[in-house]
Amino acid sequence: MAVRHEVAHLAHPQLFTPRLDASVAFFTDFLGLRVAGTDNDTVYLRAWDDYEHHTLTLTARSSAGIGRTNLRAASPEALGRLVSALEATGHGVGWRDGEPGFGPTYVFTDPDGHELGVYYETEWFTPGAETRPSLKNQAEARPGHGVGVRRLDHVNFLGRDPRANRDFLTDVLGAHTTEQIVNDDGLIAGAWTTFTNKGYDVVYTRDNLGLEGRLHHIAFAADTRDDILRACDLALEQGVFIETGPHKHAIQQTFFLYVYEPGGNRIELCNAAARLVLAPDWKTVDWTQAERAKGQAWGLRTIESFHTHGTPTPEEIAREG
Incomplete structure (x- = not known):
């Protein structure tokens, strides 16, 4: 069994979007993220209380979906142990240069084919004069517009076999399963896992369409329920599609709102x-x-689209061949 807390936290997932400019506008105007940098067809965005260079990577692609999801190791030594464990599974891909602000990253896949990376070296964010916070224990000043989400909260992958993916996280990376859905036939329909003291960092739910490597949603944390209620009005004003909520989950008791960003990816706001x-x-x-x-x-x-919509969509997968 892997040692717990070798992974410090979840970090900077990559989303693909066929509408890059519109997606950037969604994350900045609606969610309140700030642009941390650009690189050709990629835009790096950050939440105001993230200590690292960026919180989210948006990359232009013909189809929506999830790219690499990253994890920060707890120490250089922990990184070495994690890499050794990953190499032994046969799921390792190899070392790659990190994104701007991040050091060498060891890339691997889960049993469902989602790409992940683990790293340790990171560049701590330094705010400029225009966003310097009044409180020195805060990464950056709160934005004066949008929802003003504080940080990334979790990623929910779709997978053919949540049990296999759950076991990979727990046995290799030291995650702990906090809650799960067990069907009458014994199959695991969903598993909520954590690397930290949060209720969950990475979730796997069964892909009812039988596809692999897809995304259900990524989630950002707001400070209060009132922030999420205000987000409903902002969505109405800005033409953002609300899929379901606001409401409270039974699993994990999260207060939630689900919306779609313009590229088609589902985004959750949660408290x-x-x-x-x-x-x-x-x-x-x-x-x-x-x-x-x-x-x-x-x-x-639970509305029907929650069980069927994921990215890329079947139509996008068919189009890509």
């Missing part, structure tokens, strides 16, 4: 900071099919 997993011997919470059929915490039914 989950009140619940932390502090117990070192936390026992995984299993949810049955019957319990999940009741809907969300306050009775909201």
